[in-house]
Amino acid sequence: MERIDAEVRSFAEKHLRRIATDEDEDGILPIELAERIVRDRERYFWFPDRLGASDKPDFNDEDIAGARSVRKILGNDLAYIDANLLSVSDLPDTASLTAIHNDLANAARIERTRQDDAPIMSSSESDALSRAEALLGAVDAIISVHEICSDEPWLANLYTSWRLHGLDSDFVHPVAEIFATLSEPVAKRMRMLSYAVTAPDDAYADSELVEAVGRAASGQRPFGLFSFGKSEVRSDFANIRILDKSPEGPEDWIRIAEVLNWKAEIATSMARWRALAGEFALPTIPEKPDAAARALQLCLERVNAVVMSIRSHVPLVQAELERLFPYGLDADEIISDLERATAAAASIRSEISRHRLESARTVLTATAEKLLTCSGRISQDIAGFLSTSVGDPDLSGSKVAEIWTSHLRELERVRALRSHLQTVARVAASVARSGAAVWANNLRSQPVVGVEDAWTPNDWRDAWS
Structure with a gap:
């Protein structure tokens, strides 16, 4: 008891x-x-940990307040707390990725229509891609010459003769000589026009008028004291204008003399041109020197294009075509026929696109390998976009640029949250070390829902004790 x-x-x-x-x-x-x-059961229901008698908080109110503040900012971005992210500089910029997409998409389109017997670029030649691009430029230039020649039979005759017999061919030497002498006066045309000189149409052919202009340019009297019977020359001299006004001194007359001499040069070239026109089917040139100079300039530009092809483009095609494309293309056909040259250009362009595909894929593969070590929603979105959308021929380059720009901006935004994420991670680590592992995990994994943060209350100390 x-x-x-x-x-x-x-x-x-x-x-x-x-x-x-x-x-x-x-x-x-x-x-x-x-x-x-x-x-207080409901009040502290959020605190799930069972603490021991020796568990003391290794953090304070300021730490919890800091975590609360950044967790509200982060919201659902809290999911990036353990994410490994690439730097934006590790990824292709928008222009580069759009170019890669266009290359891949073009290659895909080409493959859809590619014929089994299409020419294939040699893989054994060094620097084949850049050489093929130069070859394509030469073929395109020859195509332009073919197109010019198709409208100008006289030019086609020159091209054929120069192609078969060289630029020093005796048959077309007289015409070649005319164009050689035309280069200098034609090159002066724009400068002469800029002087804005107006004079009678045949003033350059009137020796007395030309001499009078020469004397005025030298600062002398244009006509002597006893110059009788020259009323017409005097009248033409008085009607000369520069910049819509009468000449005012030697400087103006020097320019007028230069224009008259230039017109005389053009007239001499026109005379030679007409003498050979019938023999070589040369085009008709206007009578007036100004209009003649404009027409001769156009002819000279076309002749120069032909000469450039004979000197540079034709030899390049002859030297490179067989080495880069051993089968399916013929240099002589390209050089002599517009249709064959056009078809060859399409084949070469197709092969260049196909080879660019490999280099574009290399860039994508390298980027994909970097992304394998990354995590987080934006990393997954980027990897998915690169694997499924880039190179899709049904997706426009502008759309790819728009989406990629959006991804890069999102990556920059998320990376800018790093300091906030580090704050949460630091506080959570302190909470875990102090004995509240479950609370720490919730701080890291449960985003703020609504206005207040349920995992960082002001009275956390009450729950701890």
């Missing part, structure tokens, strides 16, 4: 002995503690 009384008394004393707490200096009765636990 005494033993039972002693146990009852001990039990009663335990329930009447106050328990020390941080909040109460006098302590709290066990029954009061039980009531408080029941009352």
Whole structure:
């Protein structure tokens, strides 16, 4: 009986002995503690950890407040807390990726229509791609010459003769000589026009008028004191204008003399041109020097294009075509026939696109390999876009540029959150070290929903104690 009384008394004393707490200096009765636990169960329901007597927080209110602030900013971006992200500089810029897409898409379109017997570029030649691009430029230039010649039979005759017999061919030497002498006066045309000189149409052929202009340019009297019977020359001289006004001094007359001499040069070339026109089927040239100079300039530009092809483009095609395309293309056919040259250009262009495909794929493969070590939603979006959309012939280059730009901007935005993510990670690590591993995990993984953050309450210390 005494033993039972002693146990009852001990039990009663335990329930009447106050328990020390941080909040109460006098302590709290066990029954009061039980009531408080029941009352605060919902209030501290967010705190799931079971702490030991020795577990003390290795962090403070300032740390929790900092975590609360950045977690509100992060929202769902909290998911990037452990993400490994590429730098924007590790990825192709928008212009580069669009070019890669266009190359891949063009190659895909070409493959759709490619014939089994289409010419194939040699893979054994060094620097084949850049050489093929130069070859294509030469073929395109020859095509332009063919197109010019198709409208100008006289030019076609020159092209054929020069192609077969060389630029020094005796047969067309007289015509070649005319064009050689035309180069200098034709090159002066724009400068002469800029002087804005107006004079009678045949002033350059009137020796007396030309001499009078020469004397005025030298600062002398244009006509002597006793120059009789020259009223017509005097009248023509008086009607000369420069910049819509009468000449005012030697400087103006020097320019007028230059224009008259230039027109005389053009007239001499026109005379030679007409002498050979019938023999070589040369085009008709206007009578007036100004209009003649314009027509001769156009003819000279076309002749120069032909000469350039004979000197540069034809030899390049003859030297490179068979080495780069051993089968399916013929240099002589390209040089002599517009239709064959056009078809050859299409084949070469197709092969260049196909080879560019390989270099474009290399860039994408390297980028994809970098992304294998990355994580996070934006990394997945980028990897998916590169693997499924870039090179899709049904997707326009502008759309690819728009989407890629959006991805790069999103990556920059997420990377700018790094300091906020590091703050959460640091505080969560302190919480975990202090014994609240579950709370720490929630800080890292549960985003803020609504206005307040359920995982960083102001009274966290109450829950801890």
